[in-house]
Amino acid sequence: MGLCMTAAIRLKLENIVKEYPGCRANDGIDLTVGAGEIHALLGENGAGKSTLMKVIYGVIQPDQGRIVWNGHEVQVDNPAQARRMGIGMVFQHFSLFETLTVAENIALSLPPDEARNRNQLNQRIREVSERYGMALDPRRYVSTLSVGERQRVEIVRCLIQETTLLILDEPTSVLTPQEVSALFATLRKLSKEGCSILFISHKLEEVRSLCHTATVLRQGRVSGDCQPAEISATDIARLMVGDDTPISTQVTAAKPGATLVEIRGLGWKSKDPFGTSLSNVNLDLHKGEIVGIAGVAGNGQDELLKALSGEIRSGTGTISLEGLNIASLFPDQRRKLGVAIVPEERLGRGAVPDMSLADNALLTASGQGLVSRGLIRSGRVRAFSREVIRRFGVRCTGENNTAGSLSGGNLQKYIIGREALQNPRLLVASHPTWGVDVGSAVAIHESLVRLRDEGASILLISEDLDELYRLCNRLGALCDGRLSPLAPTSELHIEQLGQWMAGEFESGEVAHAVA
Amino acid sequence: MLLLERRPVASSLMRWASPLLALILTIITGFVLFLVMGKDPVEGLKFFFITPVSDLSGLSELGLKMAPLLLCAAGLTVCYRARIWNIGAEGHFLMGALGASVMAVQLSASSGFWVLPLVLLTGVLAGMLWAAIAAGLKTHLHCNEILTTIMLNYIALNLLLFTVHGPLKDPFGFGFPQSVMFADSTLLPALIPGTRLHLGLAFGLLAAVAVWVLFARSFIGFQLNVVGQDHRAAAFAGFSVRRLTWFAFLVGGATAGLAGASEVTGPIGQLVPQVSPGYGYTAIIVVFLGRMDALGIVAASALLALTFIGGEMLQIAMHMPKAVTGLFQGLLLFYLLTCDAFIHYRIRRKKTALQPLSAAVTTAPQEA
Numbered sequence: 001m002g003l004c005m006t007a008a009i010r011l012k013l014e015n016i017v018k019e020y021p022g023c024r025a026n027d028g029i030d031l032t033v034g035a036g037e038i039h040a041l042l043g044e045n046g047a048g049k050s051t052l053m054k055v056i057y058g059v060i061q062p063d064q065g066r067i068v069w070n071g072h073e074v075q076v077d078n079p080a081q082a083r084r085m086g087i088g089m090v091f092q093h094f095s096l097f098e099t100l101t102v103a104e105n106i107a108l109s110l111p112p113d114e115a116r117n118r119n120q121l122n123q124r125i126r127e128v129s130e131r132y133g134m135a136l137d138p139r140r141y142v143s144t145l146s147v148g149e150r151q152r153v154e155i156v157r158c159l160i161q162e163t164t165l166l167i168l169d170e171p172t173s174v175l176t177p178q179e180v181s182a183l184f185a186t187l188r189k190l191s192k193e194g195c196s197i198l199f200i201s202h203k204l205e206e207v208r209s210l211c212h213t214a215t216v217l218r219q220g221r222v223s224g225d226c227q228p229a230e231i232s233a234t235d236i237a238r239l240m241v242g243d244d245t246p247i248s249t250q251v252t253a254a255k256p257g258a259t260l261v262e263i264r265g266l267g268w269k270s271k272d273p274f275g276t277s278l279s280n281v282n283l284d285l286h287k288g289e290i291v292g293i294a295g296v297a298g299n300g301q302d303e304l305l306k307a308l309s310g311e312i313r314s315g316t317g318t319i320s321l322e323g324l325n326i327a328s329l330f331p332d333q334r335r336k337l338g339v340a341i342v343p344e345e346r347l348g349r350g351a352v353p354d355m356s357l358a359d360n361a362l363l364t365a366s367g368q369g370l371v372s373r374g375l376i377r378s379g380r381v382r383a384f385s386r387e388v389i390r391r392f393g394v395r396c397t398g399e400n401n402t403a404g405s406l407s408g409g410n411l412q413k414y415i416i417g418r419e420a421l422q423n424p425r426l427l428v429a430s431h432p433t434w435g436v437d438v439g440s441a442v443a444i445h446e447s448l449v450r451l452r453d454e455g456a457s458i459l460l461i462s463e464d465l466d467e468l469y470r471l472c473n474r475l476g477a478l479c480d481g482r483l484s485p486l487a488p489t490s491e492l493h494i495e496q497l498g499q500w501m502a503g504e505f506e507s508g509e510v511a512h513a514v515a
Numbered sequence: 516m517l518l519l520e521r522r523p524v525a526s527s528l529m530r531w532a533s534p535l536l537a538l539i540l541t542i543i544t545g546f547v548l549f550l551v552m553g554k555d556p557v558e559g560l561k562f563f564f565i566t567p568v569s570d571l572s573g574l575s576e577l578g579l580k581m582a583p584l585l586l587c588a589a590g591l592t593v594c595y596r597a598r599i600w601n602i603g604a605e606g607h608f609l610m611g612a613l614g615a616s617v618m619a620v621q622l623s624a625s626s627g628f629w630v631l632p633l634v635l636l637t638g639v640l641a642g643m644l645w646a647a648i649a650a651g652l653k654t655h656l657h658c659n660e661i662l663t664t665i666m667l668n669y670i671a672l673n674l675l676l677f678t679v680h681g682p683l684k685d686p687f688g689f690g691f692p693q694s695v696m697f698a699d700s701t702l703l704p705a706l707i708p709g710t711r712l713h714l715g716l717a718f719g720l721l722a723a724v725a726v727w728v729l730f731a732r733s734f735i736g737f738q739l740n741v742v743g744q745d746h747r748a749a750a751f752a753g754f755s756v757r758r759l760t761w762f763a764f765l766v767g768g769a770t771a772g773l774a775g776a777s778e779v780t781g782p783i784g785q786l787v788p789q790v791s792p793g794y795g796y797t798a799i800i801v802v803f804l805g806r807m808d809a810l811g812i813v814a815a816s817a818l819l820a821l822t823f824i825g826g827e828m829l830q831i832a833m834h835m836p837k838a839v840t841g842l843f844q845g846l847l848l849f850y851l852l853t854c855d856a857f858i859h860y861r862i863r864r865k866k867t868a869l870q871p872l873s874a875a876v877t878t879a880p881q882e883a
Contacts, residue, residue: 021521021522021523311751332754341751345747350748351748352745353744354744355741355744362737364751366734375733378732402524
């Protein structure tokens with residue numbers, strides 16, 4: 001078996017097939033990663049990237065195909081075996097215990113004899129983290145770390161185990177622009193030392209600046225291999241989405257009108273010790289504008305949305321809608337006043353998976369004459385639902401489809417359409433294009449802009465900075481439940497926004513950070 | 516090797532085939548059981564399922580047993596749609612019987628059209644009161660309703676026993692723990708003259724219609740469905756989970772209370788300790804067997820009423836023990852829950868051909 005003519009090839013996948021009930025997630029995928037190569041795996045949500053990673057890391061077994069590791073065909077039975085072989089993986093959602101220290105978390109994934117000697121382990125953690133420019137104190141509790149620091153713990157945990165292939169699943173989605181640069185420096189250094197890196201992303205510019213080669217997946221197959229630095233982002237995007245989908249939308253300038261919403265001193269105390277509290281949020285929204293809130297996940301975005309929707313009513317401060325304080329009103333009362341919400345979780349909050357699209361219209365649009373004297377006017381509900389489907393190009397066979405049977409992008413178009421057709425005065429949308437295919441994302445952006453031009457105020461909460469810069473006329477950032485000042489998008493440099501995302505926006509705080 | 520695999524979408528065929536399949540499996544098991552006990556299985560099944568409904572008096576007895584089951588099941592359907600697992604229909608039923616009896620005894624000297632409605636209303640209110648305790652414990656103290664309602668059932672039973680042994684005991688009843696016979700003005704009229712079938716069945720059927728309207732047409736029914744399927748979606752939409760929980764409990768208490776009141780003012784005509792042979796518990800089976808659907812619970816309550824009568828029939832005709840009723844009911848629920856697994860899952864034969872091949876390929880882990 002040991003033919004070593006392919007010494008420079010670390011990992012070779014041949015014809016990997018993985019089938020789930022009702023879908024072929026991987027359909028004959030070939031992939032080759034050389035030693036020390038930074039290889040990007042690109043593709044839209046549902047293209048099969050995560051499945052392929054799980055195959056390599058031994059989380060699932062492929063139905064067909066060969067995995068060749070350093071020239072030997074192997075079967076990876078489980079992640080523990082993958083780690084012994086030298087494969088490390090950092091998942092998008094970290095697997096760390098908040099109540100344990102950095103060293104304890106790392107010790108958990110080591111063989112018992114290595115984990116026992118804590119002093120030696122602390123020493124190794126320091127060495128590895130300093131060598132790759134990711135300073136970490138092994139004694140700190142994970143709950144006190146920022147998201148970027150937690151990611152370092154995950155990476156150090158891999159490196160300490162002599163990893164020769166590091167898999168990173170969407171590593172930059174939780175980082176500020178500054179943290180992204182630091183991560184890239186680390187990865188380049190690792191690559192020079194011979195560690196191969198498999199970098200999963202859908203952010204094309206990042207891939208172009210970091211990766212040597214790229215494999216693009218579409219619908220479970222390889223749609224192309226390329227050297228990302230050599231070709232344009234548009235060409236890569238074409239490989240990802242195919243020929244017949246528009247890739248981006250042209251956004252016209254906003255013409256903001258009078259003030260619609262004034263938020264003053266909004267605060268809310270989280271009961272969960274690891275939850276995020278809101279403190280002293282001040283924000284004005286004008287008619288006919290889109291205001292963007294950037295921020296790393298878990299910094300109070302969901303809490304802000306809930307405070308605006310009425311799911312949180314126990315906070316302090318005022319939210320006034322044209323002079324009327326709505327801070328203590330219930331969600332349905334606020335909706336009657338023209339507040340529409342598009343939550344981050346499409347299934348299970350924005351829509352009930354097992355209910356039909358028509359019933360899901362009724363979920364928030366009951367005030368549109370769909371209910372009379374406590375009885376549902378099902379003809380009107382169906383008509384409303386069909387109108388949403390037609391006007392917003394939702395791909396489905398009809399209003400009787402269950403919400404759970406739609407793809408993420410189509411369901412999101414339906415939810416946005418449901419809110420937009422109620423002529424809201426204020427629309428708050430959280431991560432509206434997260435995990436959505438490019439075609440649907442364009443349609444969603446267009447409908448937000450259309451709503452803006454009809455005079456609505458839109459608050460867009462997103463982690464996607466490209467999206468925020470493209471759509472919004474003013475931008476700010478949330479960090480640890482505090483809102484930065486807002487600045488016109490055209491005058492706000494991305495470096496500045498990055499500092500805001502890291503919480504550096506109060507004069508005292510900045511001075512402290514410098515000192 | 517067989518694998519249990521999740522279906523991409525729930526099977527709607529299986530949703531309705533499952534109760535039938537459960538019934539068939541119950542009958543097969545019953546057949547084997549009769550054989551093992553040395554009884555003629557064909558004869559036994561005939562006595563259990565067919566003899567009771569072969570004439571008008573048998574059918575009217577079936578309707579008589581159906582009435583309390585259907586009423587209790589209608590209320591429980593409202594609870595279970597919202598995933599509120601109220602096991603307390605038995606307790607609501609007993610309290611309804613007790614409340615109605617207290618009022619009937621008080622009004623034994625009165626006559627007038629208002630007497631019977633007042634007696635029934637007292638039963639309804641008593642059932643609602645009992646349900647309200649569990650509702651309050653759930654919405655204000657987050658107590659698990661399964662535990663509280665079961666415990667309240669025992670309290671209700673002991674309250675009823677205390678009453679028939681004490682305050683309501685018939686002074687001329689030769690020491691038997693039972694109340695006086697109720698006056699005619701407090702008794703439910705017969706539905707079919709000459710039989711024991713009374714107005715209670717009409718109440719049950721009306722309740723089933725009300726459940727249908729509630730879930731097919733009304734916004735409250737829709738809200739209950741949303742609460743049952745997704746708490747967070749309900750909060751997002753602004754539905755008050757607390758108010759809906761109270762609504763479901765109170766409806767459950769009211770219908771079961773009415774069932775209890777109808778039982779004492781109907782076939783029994785007085786309060787006795789054995790007022791319920793477990794109607795409130797059997798109603799749980801009715802709701803699941805009837806797929807939480809109005810028409811479904813009507814059919815299921817008829818079937819389970821049959822198990823009560825069929826069980827009595829077997830006791831008399833074949834000298835079988837009384838437990839046979841509970842056994843058949845338990846078998847039915849057991850098979851139903853088993854078959855229900857196939858609504859969301861299916862069995863697939865695992866391709867065994869791949870197994871030895873990949874096992875052979877597995878080599879020792881490679882060190883880099």
